[in-house]
Amino acid sequence: MPDPSLVTEGLTIRFGGHVAVNNVSCAFHPGELTVIVGPNGAGKTTYFNLISGQLSPSEGTVRKGGTDLTRMAPSARARHGIGRAFQLTNLFPNLSVLENIRLAVQARSGHGWRMFSNVGRFSTLTQEARHYLEATKLSEKADMLAAELPHGDQRKLEVALLMAMEPDIYMFDEPTAGMSLDHTPDVLDLIAALKQDKTKTVLLVEHKMSVVRALADRIIVLHNGELLADGPPDEVMQSQIVRDVYLGSSGEDAA
Template sequence: MNAPIPSAPRGSALRVEGLGLQIGGATILKDIDLDVAAGSLVGVIGPNGAGKTTLFNVVSGLVKPTSGRVVLDDRDITTASVPARARAGLGRTFQTSSLFPKLTVLENVRLAAQVSIGGDYSLFRFPRGGDAATRVALEKLEAVGLGHKSDALAGDISHGDKRKLEIAVLLATEASLVLLDEPMAGVASGDVAGLVENIRAMQREKGCTVLMVEHHIDVLMGLVDKVAVMYFGTIIAFDTPQNVMANPLVQSAYLGTAA
């Protein structure tokens, strides 16, 4: 059994200190330092292969770092399991959907609400209609505009609606730090504005901190407070969107223009 993560006074939402990852002699992440303020919305950008998803994998516990540490809300979670991190308040979406496709839209969110209220993910212990978990699930589905699709199978709805459903699932949890890995990927252009508003609403409603990897730079820059730029496994800039776009190093390394 994993030991519980000890509580500590609240500080930054997330601190990554001297983080490094080597696999088979190759350096994947190197000397990453990142301090994310509680309640902020931070974008993570960089060329393909820069290490963005790998960084998320390390923070969420899917991959153990070679060096450095990860601190969530002033709790060292570097060696904590994925479930322990979730209990400590970390939630995540992935580039590909992690929903239960054979369950209904409502059942997907109701499971998350069930766990948050104090149950578990057992499919044999669904709460009955009208109870607290169901009420929470219906409320979150309405918040993302999917209330009318509660009875549809998750596997049958559009890609854009799947992304909205993932946000509804996060809303039903107690996550204080949310990692969104390319939430706009594959989403039809007409659905982007609604999804952006869902992300803003999630941050406002939960007061949570959001880290977001996204290739739609124009969308990202209008949404986030700060931007971390990754290049060859390290962070070369962390600043406001305006300052990042004006940074000569970023222009040279990421945007491909002369410094």
């Protein structure tokens, strides 16, 4: 197995007297898709927030390769290859679909907003942005405002934004939340395609067991902020304590 791309060691956060994440140590590897499950209040999204920098830990560290990210802002972590998608879409609603992607390409290339930038460079950025629209099957909606897209297409656009940033670590927090059955397969196919790139690491918070079964190489179970189980999907889902506490005796209930 390759060296870990991302490591959390003793990660802990307290809110007053409440310990939301308690001493969670995990190593994540390139070419692996890890699904994090647990009931409401288990600490899944809080753990994600600690990794991506929305929250600072009370104790413990987050490292990517040899770089300590623990006290870095989310923007700095993004520059170090941490890409995060949220439960609620995080788009520029009054810009077109193409403009959303072009901004992500500009940010990654280091150009940012430049009023009098070279026209040829602008054309190159636009062409690159269209590549990500094609990959996410959004080319026909390039000129639509992001706010006008159906919810499912907004989620696809968010995946396209992440892809345009070319991170090493992809983080998805319930990517199919609120989506219709018609749109769900499109987003799942995009995530499945990402994990085929063995240089990328994919982390996914999800409660739908059908999604977990379809995508997971590995499952982590959190309970009251603590790591309850970690391993291959079949092994974790057959664990009696996991079945009793999270999945129900049939193993079909939401995690």
